Amino acid sequence: MDTMGAIPVFVAVVQYGGFSPAARFLGLSKSAVSKRISQLEQQLGVKLLHRTTRKLSLTEAGEHYFEHALKANLAARDAEDAVAQLQGEPQGRLRINTPMSFGRLHMAPMIPEFLKQYPKIRIDLVMDDKRLDLVSGGFDIAIRGGALPDSSLVARRLATLNSVLCASPDYLNSQGYPQQLDDLLQHNCLSFSYSNDVKEWSFSKDNQRHSVVVSGSYQVNNSEALLEAVRQGLGIARLPTFVAGPDIRAGNLIVLFPEYKMPVLDINALLIERQYMPAKVRAFLDFAIEYFGSETPYWEEGIDI
Amino acid sequence: MDTMGAIPVFVAVVQYGGFSPAARFLGLSKSAVSKRISQLEQQLGVKLLHRTTRKLSLTEAGEHYFEHALKANLAARDAEDAVAQLQGEPQGRLRINTPMSFGRLHMAPMIPEFLKQYPKIRIDLVMDDKRLDLVSGGFDIAIRGGALPDSSLVARRLATLNSVLCASPDYLNSQGYPQQLDDLLQHNCLSFSYSNDVKEWSFSKDNQRHSVVVSGSYQVNNSEALLEAVRQGLGIARLPTFVAGPDIRAGNLIVLFPEYKMPVLDINALLIERQYMPAKVRAFLDFAIEYFGSETPYWEEGIDI
DNA sequence: CCTCACTGTTTACTTTAACTCAACAGTTAT
């Protein structure tokens, strides 16, 4: 097929949502990408992309073409991986999606160490709090914290995900120390927008479930921004230990109601199920599990939970 | 993937069993194919093909690579087909395997008429009595007469396949006209090697099954060669009507025991099962069914069966 | 409303990859 060479270009344009980001990914100029797509459309005799506004979208023909082109792209990648696997040394490209905060705080420091150990692996890290689709986004791995939706993806557990209720000493001095869970109703309870239970916080004590309805003046979709608000004494919030650990250790944040536990969740790696796991994916997972500490994550060391 | 463009070249080399036939298929020079394969092996860092003798064979890595490369190739072709299907007009390449005799006698005259009607379709007809594997041989369609082995392939019936017992007038004059089936034991019964029941011929009369053990001096794996032997008075043989029809009509062959019927079989087109049938495949099947005459094939016209 | 920063397209030109041709060595069949 004379169109074969254009397939990775087309797939990149769709996956990255434009010619310019696709060009950056492919290491080509914008005009090269533009010309390859125009040539492909000419060869097929059909328009694949609408480009009437700043946003791209697929035509009907483009959707059909993309569906199969993606499979071709994946199969070509599998072909290379199959050969690389025989050679034993992990190599090739990994495209990884991770939530922003976890990515910035823990993936970003980890990955350079991983790449030093595996110099033949290349990583494209995409930090985004939107739960991007693994397949159509072209990801090998998606890092996900908390409960997983049903899907055909395979989950591999990387670490535990604990959360604790926190406030700053200044806040507690000025607003009073809540003595019982119900006291939280009188406090400014700050929330993480993506949470499933923004308005009703649940705890577990002595195998008994406790809930409290809360409200507050601030809700944000970024856990580091939430941490900052708590640190500045704006209110009380539930914070994952992977965000709050250092401030708790430093005494900047006080853990409230430590005997009331929040559900212990997991940080997982989601993978497309395959006949075999490519060596590079396996290497990444093994490294991450050891790096994070699958029993007690390194960010919880020195904290009583 | 920088290797994407080489995939169709590699797949063609494997499917056609050599650089030279692959070059002919691809419309490239031998050296271009040789260089593309060498470059691909260099990019992957591994040998894909043994070429120590006249025959090519895949290395272990090559087998793994081919498996996925074939999928990539098929997916790319599906991508083009999906787009072409939207456009309505059948186009693209069809690779068809057919047995030698049926191909020479019936496919070869039919196909030019088909291509005149569908000028955007290209056909690569491979005539071979070996039942080539559809998938790894890269065929869209395989024409098969008679009983089908179990497989994941889809069968589409093209025409009926009748066979009749024949001898030439000269043979009958010199060796006598067999009056009963058992008389065949005294005759030189010629066989088609690929037949399942070379030594015991079965018939059906008035819903009763009859069998006779036979033997003969000649067995051949080509039904036109068998026809020739019968025409030359060497002996008696079962011949498919698609081979013998004209000679029967012309009086060169006499149908023996017409009331004893052989099982009515089918001429089928075998297809890889797909989510949808490409327009070009559908067009080919429809044309063939109409051309052959699915109730009474054109080669049986004027014959009493 | 203006400005800036981005998008994708197109032209002219450069670079690179792909390709052909020819010669060669090797193998197999006649």
Next chain:
DNA sequence: ATAACTGTTGAGTTAAAGTAAACAGTGAGG
């Protein structure tokens, strides 16, 4: 021994791929 094929390689040619620059268009921010 010869002919007909195979695949490889070097030298040269051609075509495709790519870049840089200029342009038009769009959306966000001031």
